Every structure is written in C-alpha cells, then in structure tokens.
Amino acid sequence: MKNYSIYNLKIILFILYVCIGSSCSSQKDTAISRSMQNLTARYNYIYNSKVLLNNHQLELTENYADNYDQILPVYLGPEVSNMEVNQGLNLKPMDDIIKKAQLIILEKSFSNYTDDAYILLGKASFFNGNYFNAAEYFDYITKTYKNNQNTYLEALNWKARSLMQLRRITEANQVLDTLDSILPKVKVKRQLPGPLSTIAQMCIYLNNDTAAISYLKDALRAGGKDQNKIRWTYILAQLYERQQNYKDAAVNYRKVQRSNAPFEMYFNATLNQIKLKTLQNNNKIDKHDxxxxxxxxxxxxxxxxxxxxxxxxxxxxxxxxxxxxxxxxLSVQKSNKNQHQKGLSYLRIADLNFKHFKDDILAKSYYDSTVNTLPKNYPGYDLILKKSINLKYLTDRYELITLQDTLQSIARLPEELRKTKIQMLANPVIITQVQSSNNLLNPNSQPGYSANKLPPQNSFYFSNTTTISIGFSDFKRKWGNRKLENNWRQSVRTSAQETTQQITNVTNAGPINPDSTSLTSNKESLIAEYTAAIPLNSALMAASNQKIIDAYYEIASFYLQELDDTAEAANVYKTLLIRFPQNNHLASIYYSLYLISKPNDPAESLNFKNRILKDFPSSIYAKTILDPTFSVKQSEAENEANNQYNDIFSQYEKKDFISVIRQANKALSSGNPNILSPQLAYLKAIAIGRTNNADSLLTALNNIIENFPDDKLTTPLVKEHITYVMAHLSEFQKRKIALVDFDPNEPPFSDPAKQAVVISAVVKPKQPIVVLEKITTQLPNNTSPKPAETPKAQEPDKVIPAIITDGTFNNAVSATYYFVVHVSDAALTLSSSRFGIGQFNRGNYIGSNLKHQLKEFDNDQLIYVGNFSNFEDVKSYAAGITPQLKQIMKVPVNIYSSFIISKENFDKLISGELLTKYIEFYQKNY
Structure with missing residues (x-):
C-alpha cells in the first residue's frame, strides 16, 4: 500500500512538472501560461531592469557637474549631460536591460508586461544615446497602448524628451500638446511630476519663463522624489531671478538652503541670496563684505x-x-577644478579688454583661452569663436601699422644712429622669467593699473634662491620640462593659440635663455632684412604710408560692418583722417562718418555730406545720398548684367557666333558700361575670330585694350592673344576664318612650344620690429597707437607646428592644394563663371597647366582650381583672384565664397554637411 502511494505521488509530480515546463517553454494562451509568464516577467526581468535603470540614473546624477551660471536642467539625462559625463558612465546595464526587455517581448508575449518591456527598451536606448530608436519605440507604444492611460502617458513623456534631444522641437511640441491635454484626466498624482517637468523644460528651451514657473510649481505640488523637489525649487529661484522677481527668487533660494541639498547647490543658493539681498537693499559695500x-x-x-x-x-x-x-x-587663478568657471572668467576679461580697455591684442588672447576652455555647447559659443577669429584680422593690421611706423621712425634718423637702432633690433632685450610669467594673469599688468610695490628683497620669494630651487624641482617633477609661454599645460594648440603665443613671445622679447651662438649666426641676416625694409626714399615712404592707410581703413570697416561697433569705427576713421588727411579712401570714409554721426550729431553728419557732394560729386556715395534707392538700383543693374552675360555666353557655347556678335554689340552700345563689359567685348572678339579673318580678329582684340586698358581680368589675356597671333601672323592670314574649331571651355590660342611654368610666389614671413622711439600723433578720444613688439630671436632649429584636427579634417602639410569657390545653390549654371576663371588663369598664369573643375552636392557646387604644390602658392593665387571674383562669378555675390583646401581634406567632402564643417575648420585654423 505504501509503495503504491509513493508510485502515484511520483506520477502526479511528473505530470505537474511536465505541465509547468510546457507552460513556461511554449507561447500558449492559457491561464497557467499567462500566470507563469507574468510571474517570471515581473520578477526575473522587469524588477531587475528597473533596479539597473534607477542605479544608472543615480550614477548619472553623481557624475553630472551642474553649471550654476545657467538655468539648471529640470531633469538629468543625455539631453543635458556632456560627453565627458557619458564617457565616465557604465552603459553595460542599458544593454542588459535591452536584452531582458527583448526576452519578455519574444518569450513572454502573453504576459501583462509587454508594454513595460517596450518602455524599458525606449528608456535604455535613450540613456544609451540612441535617441532616434528611443523615439521610435515610444511612438510605437503611443499607437499600440493608447487605451492604457499609464503607459500612454509615460510613452508620450519620453517620446517628447527623445525628440527634444534630436532637436525636433516642432514635433516635440506637438507631443507635449497632446500630453498636456490628457494631464487633467490623470487621477494618480504621482504620475504627474515627470510629464509636468518635461513641459517645463520645453518652456525653458523656448524662453517662456512664466509658463515654466507655472508647470514647475504644479510638479512640486504633485510630489516627486526629494532630490527632484530641491532641484526644481532651485530652478524656480533662477527663473524668478531672471524675471527680476527678486522677492520670490530669494524665498526659493532660502528653501534650498534649508533643505538637504548637495553642498554645491547649497553654496550657490547662499551666494545668490547675498546678491539678491544687495539688489533689494542697494548696499554695494555690504554685498562685497x-x-x-x-x-x-x-x-x-x-x-x-x-x-x-x-x-x-x-x-x-x-x-x-x-x-x-x-x-x-583672481577667479582664473583659483579655478583649479571648475573649467567652466575659468572659461567664464576668461570671457569677461576678454570683453573688458575689447569693449572698455580697447586692447584688441590682449582681448584676442583671452577670447582664444575662452574658446579652448568653455564647452562647445555653451550658449553663444559660436559667437565667441567668431569674435576670436575676427580679432586676428584686427591684430594683424595693428601689427602692420606698428611695423611701418617703426620703419619710418628709423628712416628719419641720421645714418649713424640708424645703424645703431638696427643693431639694437638684431639684439633683442631679454626680460626676466618673473616679469614674463606674470604678464597675462597679474592684474597689475593690465592697462590703467599702477603696479604695487614689491616687498623688500629679503622677504620676496624670488629673492630667495633656496625657495626658487625647491619650487623649480617640484614643478619639474609634476610637469616635466615646459617652455615658458601662455597655456603651457596644453601640448596641442589651435592656430589661434599659436598666433597668440607668437604675439606674447614677441612682447616678451624672445626665449628666456637664448642660444648666443644661434643669435650671432642670425644677426647679419636680421640686420640685412631690417635695412632693406626701411623706406629711405619718397617712393618707399609713400608705399609704407599706403600700407598704414589701408590697414586703418580695413580696421574701421571691420568694426563697422562685422562687429557693428560704430563708435570704435568712427574713432579709427578719424585717426586715419588726422594722420593722412589726403588718402585714396576719402569718399568712403566721409560716407561712413556721415552715416555714423547722422543719429546723434546732425551737424557733423551734414558736414561730411557736404564734403562728399563737393569733392566727390560723381561717386556712388554722392549718388546714394541724392538718391537713397541708388544702391538697390545698382544691385538690380548688376544682376541684369549677369543675366545678360549668361544669355550671350549660352549662345557662345552653342557656337551661334552671329548671335553673340549681335547681342554683344547691342549691350556694349547701350552707353551703360559695367564690370562685365570687357568680358562681353572678349566674347564678341572670339566670335569675330570664328566668323572672320585675322585682321578683323586683331581689330576686335586691340579695341579691348584701347577701351579697357585697366581691366585686370580680360586685358592681360587679350595681350597674350595678340602676341601669339602676331608671332604666327603668316599662318593666320592664310585662313579665311581666323580661329579654327575649338572647345569653348579651352583657350582658343595655344603654343605647344611653351614650357609649363611653376607658380611660385613664396611670401616671406613678417618680422616684428620694436618701436624704438615713441611716435607722437594726436589721436581722438579712446584711441591710442598700438605698441609694437620686439623681435623674437630666431631658433636654430625649425619648429614644426602641431597638426590640428577636428576629428575629420586637419591642417597637415600636403603635396596638393586647391583654391575653391563655393556656390550655395545647386540649381545655378556655372559655365560662364568657370569660363571667367579660365580667363584669369590664362591671362595671369600662362603655361601653368592650372585646371578648374566642378564638384556638385545636393545643395552646393564647388569650382576648384589646381593643382598647387604648396600652401604658399595657392595662398598667392587666392590673393590675386579673390579681388576679381565679382567680375568672374556670374552669380549673386551673397551666395558664393572661397577657401583653400588640401587634396586629403577635399577627398573627404562627400556631402554638404561635411562641406559646412570644413569651412568652419578653415576659418578657425587657416
């Protein structure tokens, strides 16, 4: 009996085991299967996944460094975390969550947790940085589980966050509108804080502070985690402060102070409390104390x-x-850990030097430091970068002025004294390490500062050789051998930093311990170079003055047009007028000052207006004053001229030369010549050569030289043609038609006997020269001559600059370079523009074998000219062709630009996005 019972029990247990195994391993929609799937899905997968997700969010909170200078993010996630934080996080748990969620979807499809699995898939993708996948998962959930309010609400919330991270703000707003409409129907309050905080974050993005405050207050009333409450309270205080509602801001900062907030948040709340109290009481002394x-x-x-x-x-x-x-x-000096704070301090110092102290060179140095310290996602980073790049334009021209002033001051000296000054230039003064090392960070070195007296010699640190030795040993042990220069901690520099360091090295008069042997070896060459550069006759002096005039004019125009600083532009224009009352830019200067002074000083504006009308009655400035619509009419005329030229050129391409001659004659006889008239005459001449004999061709070509002698694009080419025809005149006179059939895009005249020439226009680097005598020139208020720099002693070994890269492009030396004209319209036909580039090449670089080709993208076109064997050659070519692009390019001037690129970088341009990225890289590093 006992054995029979045991036997039956074994059979029952076996059957039960088979049933359980069958229900667990199969996808049967039975009560037992659903129960087992619910059990295993909830506890084996969902619970563990949520623990992993919560731990990851906690890790993100601990690693994220808040920037209290800006409105804090309402919630922490990849949309507000930076790359350094992401790299420091362990993302493996997110992959584990994805695997668990996929197992639920594949093997537990009859459980009640498939919607939770999809939510986990979306969140894990979101925290992994796969925002597009996350948005798609949440979109699927909103469509599939719309009747499940809890799931639908959470999916809408996270879908909006994913779209916000993808910067698809319009779509995110639509999702949030739907989310906002269903919030009143939600009965469980603990489900509200997340959606309300997301809507508040969107309001902050859109600078709608009032709405953000309302939603944050609702989120706080609905509850939430303690840390979220503290964070949202601090953000409320920041928003109130931005609205200048100091009373409510102070109340919320006080709440943060009294909470268990992290110490950094507590500290910033305390700091802001002091600031608000001062603003309310207007007690400056008390605030600082x-x-x-x-x-x-x-x-x-x-x-x-x-x-x-x-x-x-x-x-x-x-x-x-x-x-x-x-x-x-002092803030910069104390910023050992907070790089963001250091960057902000650099930015404020740069702005002070630029706006108030008018020291553009020092301002550029600090803007460069700002760019290399602040994160790229800092609001306004692109504007700071642009200002840093633009200031190089100003500093280069101020240095040129200083250089020419110094050369002129030496030229005015007697010959004996002149030689002495040149000798001094070849032997730069060496300053001590103490002076140079404190140049940029010592507030006493700034403009307007009176230096404080140093302590007595016996108590001064640098008077104690023992302490210096100890300090030097400690420094060397920590940092190794470092050259004394700005930003010495960095091993890789941007070109902007290299420029700044060169300026500082020049100011500090070279290395601390120069090699006397190398100085001696370079001394003679330096003396020869300085001697050759001195303007000793009237022609050289006039050329030197013209360089100064052009530099001042370019500086003033830059302030006016690029930086929109009319006051500084006016100062520079007036400085130019004081130094050079008669110059070749008078009409333009008078017109600029007329416009600048018009709002605030009508009398001065009238004075400049009268000067223009009296001295330059036929200028475009006088015509613009008399007819305010003149510039608009002129632009329309230029567009009409381009269209007219393109129409005639299309006939030229079709080889309808009779039509070319007829239309060109009509355009040239209209009595309204324009910058394209020489090129129209050239098309007409070639068409005559294709339909008439050599005498008619020569007559047409000579007419171009006679009518347009100063044209720099067409006339040089025509002279080459005439020379060629005259050299082969007997051959041409045998023909009934002067020019045989040819490719319109190739030169109609060629000489196989000519050897290809190498383009070589190596530009010698400028040698900075010290001002040995102060140049006394009366300047207007707020303007002072820029100090010149002492020359840097030449190094015995050539310094190879560090290769700069942005991850895709770099400035490494190449064997092949191209000059590129970028046209930001893919629909335009560029045949006539390419023909113009060919004219320039044949007229100025005959025999150089330069080719111009076309590369097209979806929205852009590139005409690239090459090949150039080194950067100096292509730079020289760019300097020659750029001033003539307005004549060459038969498209609106606002849609094309030019740049230089190496072949290696050019080969990487496979899309318009990469093209934009390279142009930014080029502007920053070349």
Whole structure:
C-alpha cells in the first residue's frame, strides 16, 4: 500500500512538472501560461531592469557637474549631460536591460508586461544615446497602448524628451500638446511630476519663463522624489531671478538652503541670496563684505573662483572695470577644478579688454583661452569663436601699422644712429622669467593699473634662491620640462593659440635663455632684412604710408560692418583722417562718418555730406545720398548684367557666333558700361575670330585694350592673344576664318612650344620690429597707437607646428592644394563663371597647366582650381583672384565664397554637411 502511494505521488509530480515546463517553454494562451509568464516577467526581468535603470540614473546624477551660471536642467539625462559625463558612465546595464526587455517581448508575449518591456527598451536606448530608436519605440507604444492611460502617458513623456534631444522641437511640441491635454484626466498624482517637468523644460528651451514657473510649481505640488523637489525649487529661484522677481527668487533660494541639498547647490543658493539681498537693499559695500566673508570658510575652498567671480560681476555692474578685472583674474587663478568657471572668467576679461580697455591684442588672447576652455555647447559659443577669429584680422593690421611706423621712425634718423637702432633690433632685450610669467594673469599688468610695490628683497620669494630651487624641482617633477609661454599645460594648440603665443613671445622679447651662438649666426641676416625694409626714399615712404592707410581703413570697416561697433569705427576713421588727411579712401570714409554721426550729431553728419557732394560729386556715395534707392538700383543693374552675360555666353557655347556678335554689340552700345563689359567685348572678339579673318580678329582684340586698358581680368589675356597671333601672323592670314574649331571651355590660342611654368610666389614671413622711439600723433578720444613688439630671436632649429584636427579634417602639410569657390545653390549654371576663371588663369598664369573643375552636392557646387604644390602658392593665387571674383562669378555675390583646401581634406567632402564643417575648420585654423 505504501509503495503504491509513493508510485502515484511520483506520477502526479511528473505530470505537474511536465505541465509547468510546457507552460513556461511554449507561447500558449492559457491561464497557467499567462500566470507563469507574468510571474517570471515581473520578477526575473522587469524588477531587475528597473533596479539597473534607477542605479544608472543615480550614477548619472553623481557624475553630472551642474553649471550654476545657467538655468539648471529640470531633469538629468543625455539631453543635458556632456560627453565627458557619458564617457565616465557604465552603459553595460542599458544593454542588459535591452536584452531582458527583448526576452519578455519574444518569450513572454502573453504576459501583462509587454508594454513595460517596450518602455524599458525606449528608456535604455535613450540613456544609451540612441535617441532616434528611443523615439521610435515610444511612438510605437503611443499607437499600440493608447487605451492604457499609464503607459500612454509615460510613452508620450519620453517620446517628447527623445525628440527634444534630436532637436525636433516642432514635433516635440506637438507631443507635449497632446500630453498636456490628457494631464487633467490623470487621477494618480504621482504620475504627474515627470510629464509636468518635461513641459517645463520645453518652456525653458523656448524662453517662456512664466509658463515654466507655472508647470514647475504644479510638479512640486504633485510630489516627486526629494532630490527632484530641491532641484526644481532651485530652478524656480533662477527663473524668478531672471524675471527680476527678486522677492520670490530669494524665498526659493532660502528653501534650498534649508533643505538637504548637495553642498554645491547649497553654496550657490547662499551666494545668490547675498546678491539678491544687495539688489533689494542697494548696499554695494555690504554685498562685497558678505561675499568675501565666504572665503574664510574652509568648506568653500573649492568655490573661491565663484566667489571672486561674483565680486567681479558686482564691480562690473557698477562700471568699476579696473576692480572687476582684478577679481576676474583672481577667479582664473583659483579655478583649479571648475573649467567652466575659468572659461567664464576668461570671457569677461576678454570683453573688458575689447569693449572698455580697447586692447584688441590682449582681448584676442583671452577670447582664444575662452574658446579652448568653455564647452562647445555653451550658449553663444559660436559667437565667441567668431569674435576670436575676427580679432586676428584686427591684430594683424595693428601689427602692420606698428611695423611701418617703426620703419619710418628709423628712416628719419641720421645714418649713424640708424645703424645703431638696427643693431639694437638684431639684439633683442631679454626680460626676466618673473616679469614674463606674470604678464597675462597679474592684474597689475593690465592697462590703467599702477603696479604695487614689491616687498623688500629679503622677504620676496624670488629673492630667495633656496625657495626658487625647491619650487623649480617640484614643478619639474609634476610637469616635466615646459617652455615658458601662455597655456603651457596644453601640448596641442589651435592656430589661434599659436598666433597668440607668437604675439606674447614677441612682447616678451624672445626665449628666456637664448642660444648666443644661434643669435650671432642670425644677426647679419636680421640686420640685412631690417635695412632693406626701411623706406629711405619718397617712393618707399609713400608705399609704407599706403600700407598704414589701408590697414586703418580695413580696421574701421571691420568694426563697422562685422562687429557693428560704430563708435570704435568712427574713432579709427578719424585717426586715419588726422594722420593722412589726403588718402585714396576719402569718399568712403566721409560716407561712413556721415552715416555714423547722422543719429546723434546732425551737424557733423551734414558736414561730411557736404564734403562728399563737393569733392566727390560723381561717386556712388554722392549718388546714394541724392538718391537713397541708388544702391538697390545698382544691385538690380548688376544682376541684369549677369543675366545678360549668361544669355550671350549660352549662345557662345552653342557656337551661334552671329548671335553673340549681335547681342554683344547691342549691350556694349547701350552707353551703360559695367564690370562685365570687357568680358562681353572678349566674347564678341572670339566670335569675330570664328566668323572672320585675322585682321578683323586683331581689330576686335586691340579695341579691348584701347577701351579697357585697366581691366585686370580680360586685358592681360587679350595681350597674350595678340602676341601669339602676331608671332604666327603668316599662318593666320592664310585662313579665311581666323580661329579654327575649338572647345569653348579651352583657350582658343595655344603654343605647344611653351614650357609649363611653376607658380611660385613664396611670401616671406613678417618680422616684428620694436618701436624704438615713441611716435607722437594726436589721436581722438579712446584711441591710442598700438605698441609694437620686439623681435623674437630666431631658433636654430625649425619648429614644426602641431597638426590640428577636428576629428575629420586637419591642417597637415600636403603635396596638393586647391583654391575653391563655393556656390550655395545647386540649381545655378556655372559655365560662364568657370569660363571667367579660365580667363584669369590664362591671362595671369600662362603655361601653368592650372585646371578648374566642378564638384556638385545636393545643395552646393564647388569650382576648384589646381593643382598647387604648396600652401604658399595657392595662398598667392587666392590673393590675386579673390579681388576679381565679382567680375568672374556670374552669380549673386551673397551666395558664393572661397577657401583653400588640401587634396586629403577635399577627398573627404562627400556631402554638404561635411562641406559646412570644413569651412568652419578653415576659418578657425587657416
């Protein structure tokens, strides 16, 4: 009986085991199968996945460094985290979550957790940075589980976040509109904080602070995690402060102070409380004392840079710029960990030097430091980068002015003294390490600062050889052998940094320990170079003056047109007029000053207007004053001329030469010549050569030289043609038609006997020259002559610059370069423009075998000219052709630009996006 019972029990257990195994391993829609799938899906997969996800979010919170200078992100995620944070996170758990979710979908399809699995798939993709996949998952959920309110609400929320990260703001707004419409129907309050915070974040993106405040307050009332509440309260305070609602801002900062907020948030809330209290009470002295008091607390040691920055901001707001500069520099010195804060301090110093101290060279140095310190996602980063690049344009011209002034001052000296000065130039003065190392970070070195007296020699650090030795050993152990220069911590530099370092090296008069042997070997060549550059006769002096005039004019025009700084532009224009009352830019200068002074000084504006009408009555400026629509009419006329030329050129391509002659005659006899008239005459001459004898051809070509002697594009080419025809006149006179059949895109005249010539126009680098005597010139207010620099001693070994790359392109030396004209319209026909480039090449680089070809993208076209064997050659070519592009390019001037590119970089241009990326790289590094 006992054995029978045991036998039956074994059979029952076996049957139960088979049933359980069958229900677990198959996709049967039975009650037992669904129950087992629910059980295993919930506890084996969903629960574990949520734990992994929560741990990952906690890790993200711990690794993310908030930037308290801006409105904090409402929630932390990849849309607000930077690359450094992402690289520091362990993303393997997200892959594990994806595998678990996929197992639920594939093997637990009859469970109640497939919607949760898809939610997990979307969130894991989101935190992995696969935002497109995340958006697609959440989109699928919103369509499949629309009747499940909880799932639908969460999917809409995360779909909006994914679209926001993809910068598809319009689509994200549509999703959030749907989300906002169903929130009143949600009865469980704990489901509301997430969606409300997402909508608040979108409002912040759109600068709708009032709506953001409303949604954040609703999210706080609905509940949420404690840390989220603290964070949202701080953001509320920031938004109120931006709205200048200081009372409510202070209330919310106080709530953060009284909470268990992280110390950094607590510190910033305290700092902002002091600032708001001062704004409300208008007590500047008390504010600075309270902020300085924070320095005494050891807990604030890592935040001293922010304390000094806050003090500097207060002084800047009160227009106490010298004091502000002092504390900004202290902030830089104390920024050991917070690179973002250091970047902000650099930016403020750069702005002070640029706007208030009018020191463009020093401003450029600090803008370069800003660009290399702040993250690229900083608001306005592109504008800062543009300003940094643009300032190189200004500093180059100020240096040119200083150079020419110095040469002229030497030229005016007696010959004996002149030789002495040149000898001094060849032997630069060496300054001490102490002076140069503190040049940029010492506030006493700034403009307008009176240097504080140094402590007595016996207490001064650098007077104690023992402490210097110890300090040097410690430095060398930590950093190794480093050259004394700005940004010495960096091993790879941008070209902007290299330029800044060269300026500083020049100012500091060369290396600290120059090799006397190398100096001696270079001395004679330096003396010869300086001697040759001195303008000793009237012609050379006039050329030197013209360089100064052009530099001043370009600086003023740049301030006016690029930087929109009318006051500084006016100062530079007036400086130019004081130094050179008679120059070749007078009409343009008078017109610019007429426009600048028109709003604020009508009398001065009238004066410049009268000068233009009296001295330059036929200029375009006088015509514009008399007829304000003149410039519009002129632009229309230029477009009409381009269209007319393109029509005639199309007939030329079809070899309808009779029509070319007829239409060209009509255009040239209209009595309204334009910049394209010489080229129309050239088309007519070639058409005559294709239909008449050599005498008619020579007559047409000679007419071009007679009618357009100063044209730099067509006339040189025509002279080459005449020379060739005259050399082979007997052969041409035997023909009934002067020009035999030819390719319209190739030169109709060629000489196989001519050897190809190599384009060579190597530009010698400029040698900076020190101003040995102060040039006394009366300047208008807020304008002062720029100091010149001492020459840097030549190094015995050639320094190879570091290769700069942005990940795709680089500035490495190449064996082949191209000059490129970029046209941002793929629909235009560029045949006539390419023909113009061919004219320039044949007229100015005969026998060089230069070719121009076309490369097309979806929305852009490139005409590229090559091949050039080195950068200096293509740079020289660019300098020659760029001023004539307006004549060459038969398209609107606002849709084309030019640049230089190596073959290696050119081969990477496979799309318009990469083209845009290269143009940015070129502007920054060349």
């Amino acid at each position: 309270q902020v300085l008091a924070l320095l005494k607390d050891d807990k604030n040691l890592d935040y001293n840079d922010q304390i000094y920055f806050q003090i500097a901001e207060g002084h800047a707001a009160d227009q106490e710029f010298q004091e502000a500069l002092k504390y900004y520099l």
